[in-house]
Amino acid sequence: MSATTQTPTAPDSGTTAKSRFSALLGDRRLPVLVTATLFLAMYIAGLSRYQNYGFGEPQVFLNLFIDNGYLLVAAVGATFVILSGGIDLSVGSVIGFTTMFTAWLVERQGVPLPLAVLLALGVGAFGGFLMGYVIHNFEIQPFIVTLAGLFLFRGLCLVISKESISISDSSVSSLAQTRVPLGLGELSIGALAALVVIGVAFYVLHYTRFGRRVYAIGGNEQSAMLMGLPQGRTKIAVYTVSGFCSALAGLLFMLYIQSGDPLHAVGMELDAIAATVIGGTLLTGGSGYVIGTLFGVLVLGLIKSIIQFEGTLSSWWTKIATGVLLCAFILIQRAMTSRNKT
Numbered sequence: 001m002s003a004t005t006q007t008p009t010a011p012d013s014g015t016t017a018k019s020r021f022s023a024l025l026g027d028r029r030l031p032v033l034v035t036a037t038l039f040l041a042m043y044i045a046g047l048s049r050y051q052n053y054g055f056g057e058p059q060v061f062l063n064l065f066i067d068n069g070y071l072l073v074a075a076v077g078a079t080f081v082i083l084s085g086g087i088d089l090s091v092g093s094v095i096g097f098t099t100m101f102t103a104w105l106v107e108r109q110g111v112p113l114p115l116a117v118l119l120a121l122g123v124g125a126f127g128g129f130l131m132g133y134v135i136h137n138f139e140i141q142p143f144i145v146t147l148a149g150l151f152l153f154r155g156l157c158l159v160i161s162k163e164s165i166s167i168s169d170s171s172v173s174s175l176a177q178t179r180v181p182l183g184l185g186e187l188s189i190g191a192l193a194a195l196v197v198i199g200v201a202f203y204v205l206h207y208t209r210f211g212r213r214v215y216a217i218g219g220n221e222q223s224a225m226l227m228g229l230p231q232g233r234t235k236i237a238v239y240t241v242s243g244f245c246s247a248l249a250g251l252l253f254m255l256y257i258q259s260g261d262p263l264h265a266v267g268m269e270l271d272a273i274a275a276t277v278i279g280g281t282l283l284t285g286g287s288g289y290v291i292g293t294l295f296g297v298l299v300l301g302l303i304k305s306i307i308q309f310e311g312t313l314s315s316w317w318t319k320i321a322t323g324v325l326l327c328a329f330i331l332i333q334r335a336m337t338s339r340n341k342t
Contacts, residue, residue: 031280031332032292038325039299042306050309058184060305065187068301069194070095070252072294074272075279076201077245079293082276083205084238085218085285086142090131090149091246092268094124096261097153098250103165103260106172113171121247127153128243132236150269157262164261167254176255190252197245201290214238218285274322275300278329284337299325 046055054060065072074091081088098120105116127149135145167173179186187195205211213234216224225231253265279296281288303321307313 028287028336029289030336031329032289032295034329034332035279035292035295035299039295039302042299042302046302046306046309050306053309055305055309059186062182062185062187062191064298064301064305065191065194067256067304068297069188069190070249070256071268071271071275071300072194072297073197073245073252074249074268075275075293075297076197076290077242077249078269078272078276079201079279079281079288079290080205080214080238080245081142081242082273082281082283083218083285083288084214084235085221086135086235086238087146087273088128088131088149088239088242088246089143089146089269090127090153091242091249091272092265092270093150093153093157094127094243094246095250095253095265095268096263097157098124098247099254099257099260099264100157100160100165100262101260102251102254103167104160106169107165107167113169117251120251121244124247124250125240125244128239128241128246129236131243132239135239136232136235154262154266160262161260162262164259166259172255172258176258188255190255193248193252197248198290198294205290210234210237215286218287220286271300271322274326277333278322278325280329282333282337283330284333 043061049055074095078088078091101123102116102120105111105119106113111119131142131145131149134140135142175189178189180189180192205214213224213229216227216229217231217234221231250265254260257264275296276288276293277283277296278299279288279292279294281292300318300322304315304318307315307317
């Protein structure tokens with residue numbers, strides 16, 4: 001009897017490509033890589049189009065941090081909340097209130113700037129704590145509670161003053177004009193503070209128990225509860241962090257504008273959420289990286305810079321481009337979540 005041998009069939013190239021594509025969609029780092037690639041592509045396009053206008057100067061790149069430091073800090077706070085599966089709509093109002101509150105303390109009440117800064121940060125963190133407490137203990141949707149916070153802090157702005165308050169304090173002017181040389185360029189105090197916040201947030205989210213709890217609760221709140229994780233304390237802490245970051249963003253914005261105004265930062269909560277989502281953080285929670293948020297803010301800042309260099313486009317194109325990118329990244333998130341469920 002002769003033995004029969006079977007020749008192994010080569011894997012179908014279409015099946016292999018499909019499996020690789022599915023594996024790519026299942027990689028949680030995909031949105032961050034897409035955002036980083038998008039930023040690099042936009043920057044290269046700007047270099048090629050505006051090379052005769054100084055776009056390639058190192059300071060132009062560093063200006064992205066100077067002009068968007070406050071948004072970066074606010075987006076970091078939003079990242080904590082969204083990772084936990086929540087949302088915070090009070091960010092812009094807390095920023096506006098912080099500018100008004102600090103300006104009122106320094107200019108109208110004669111409070112020393114360091115004490116005014118501590119009071120502003122304390123009020124912002126306490127406001128976030130209260131919203132987190134109500135969300136957890138009364139089991140009310142974060143959207144409703146933080147929407148109430150949005151109206152509350154914006155109303156408090158108008159209680160302080162209906163008019164803008166200019167800050168003439170010499171220490172504020174000195175801090176606003178201070179630049180730290182980096183060899184190829186320079187950064188402002190606000191930009192350096194934003195980078196420090198990014199570094200601290202990265203460490204907390206990826207190397208501490210609190211960070212792991214935030215991811216766990218955002219990924220599956222029921223499973224986190226069954227594992228005995230302190231769900232309530234973590235939720236309250238997340239909104240406290242967001243309130244603190246919003247207040248800090250307000251202080252940086254005050255340095256950038258050197259005034260307080262009841263209409264400052266209207267809608268900035270949407271910019272912070274957009275930067276976070278464009279940076280790859282899932283709106284459903286449990287997946288995302290603070291480095292992605294950094295790239296999300298840089299992408300939005302680069303869009304503004306390109307529009308300014310173009311000179312013929314309205315600033316409203318920033319909103320249009322942000323909306324297009326937001327829709328694109330939500331579709332990517334949808335594809336990823338559908339892939340993970342199968």
